Amino acid sequence: MFGVMFWALLKHRKSTGAVAAQFHESTKVEILWTTIPFLILIGMAIPATKTLIAMEDTSKADLTIKVTGSQWKWHYEYMGHDVEFYSLLSTPRDEINDLQDKNDNYLLEVDNHLVIPTDRKVRFLMTSNDVIHSWWVPDFAVKKDANPGFINEAWTKVNEEGIYRGQCAELCGKDHGFMPVVVEAVSPENFEVWLDDAKAAKAKAAAESQAVAEQILSKEELMEVGEQTYMAYCAACHQPTGLGLPGVFPAMKGSEIVIGDLKPHIDILLLGRPGTAMQAFAKQLTIKQIAGVITYKRNSWGNDTGEVIQPSQIQQEIDALEEAK
Template sequence: MKAGRIKQWAAGLTALALPVLAFAQQHAGDPTSPHPWQLNMRRGVTQISHNAYDAHMIALWICVGIGILVFGAMAIAMFKFRKSRGAVPDVDFTHSTKLEVLWTVIPIVLLVAMAFPATHKLINNYDVRNSEMTVKVTGYQWMWKYDYLGEGVSMTSRLKREDDDLRQSGRVPTLEADPHYLLQVDNELVVPIDTKIRFVITADDVIHAWWVPSLGWKQDAIPGLINEAWARIEQPGIYRGQCAELCGKDHAFMPIVVRALPKAEYQQWLAAQKAQPAAAPAPASPAGVNPTAPAANAEPATAAAPNSDATTAPVAG
């Protein structure tokens, strides 16, 4: 019995310590990169992601406070007023109107206090006014197509050939050999930092979802419908994501890689893409790609992006 109680106390203390561990873990190392045994969500590299993280932490600590009060009261009641200590049930107890009002009003006040800033931030997530550039994202089975509207640059982005070969080879991948297994693409989406980027998102066949956790949002890509979102990336880097809507047998093999560059480097990259001749459609589609997809989604000719092993190619606009 004593050993059982010790285990129960240990489990309770561990549960109470999880928020503290999550908070400490978030601030150790790179806050934008996932790592093994990560407990907390990442803070991200956009204002939207910061808003989501802050709202999450506020709600988490409120829940921790409520948990301490509720389980603390339960512990006091169970141990201080247990039968072995001679406690006798009060059969004449009647409900306290003041207590009933108190524990009804307090949760309402907490919910309203959290709802107002959350609603304001949620509305801000969809405010695409004053955008400085627009990228059209189209989902296909099973790849993405990016169009830099007004620039005459387009590209398809699908799972990198080496990862595709590895997954079909039967070999067991290791973290050391391939730290970004199934999260690498042939053509990265290259964007500038400190720029409000408007994303218009749709699909050509079935419902997909474009999701890069470090940007702080995900958006459904629905055939015949255009959804909007925006991002202003604060620091250069590579940010990875995946399709977040079950879209078919190769749903797990639709990674997303966003490379954020300083503005000057981005302009150099964009000029290089415009200077290249239009790419001719490839004669064959890779494994897992719908052979009936439009010719615009065929494998493009490639050219190296700056500071990257990824490749991109323009399509005449």
């Protein structure tokens, strides 16, 4: 552009006192320089419009996955396949706290990958349980907000098998940076195998949960399970010390709920508390984990209630809530 401009300036420069040429407008030239750019724009607009429409067209999908964001994890539900799970950051706390060297995938690895088939159109339904999140995978050219009470749609079709990484791209609270997305694309055949394995694992977990409900666990075992569960799911808000963050997340130490009647304590873990960051953990944790974490909370940081909560008590409360629906 600048080269042509400077060439024209030099080529057509005139000496001082030169008489300017006199000419009248040319209708043909005006028609040409109007028509040609117009046709070029039309030629560009047609394929661009088709592409934009195709980008937003989520119909005729081979697989639909509901993606639900919450502080600070993702929940994936394979619609019509009875498979769902949570995906949480799996980076060790020692790495986060600079107690050990960080690996190449620091803050980019999760416990459960979202698995999708290659060469298939996969539709995503985005929503949120609490605040606004944003599901972003750059390699898919997909970035959609997950808004509470709304559904946004997107789709992708992956050609190559592999691991694709992304992030939550909407500031959503103190652990926003600890909310990665990991998608694993596999062949359609391997996807069907994975889907069958996931269904079998769910059935096995249900059977194991029933078996656990019939067990009587020791306080030591429940405290061990409870500490692990607390550190993985609760410590980010309520802090490892149980002191919480004043004005933001309540303390567990000396809490009326923690040292008070058992039923409200169980209910708040199972159902959460709408309008706050306290999530419902009924589908996130096993009855053994819930029994363990309640036992741990009620017997730590000076909360010496001496109570031991068994998985059967949690199962009874879950059954009662189901009957009340």
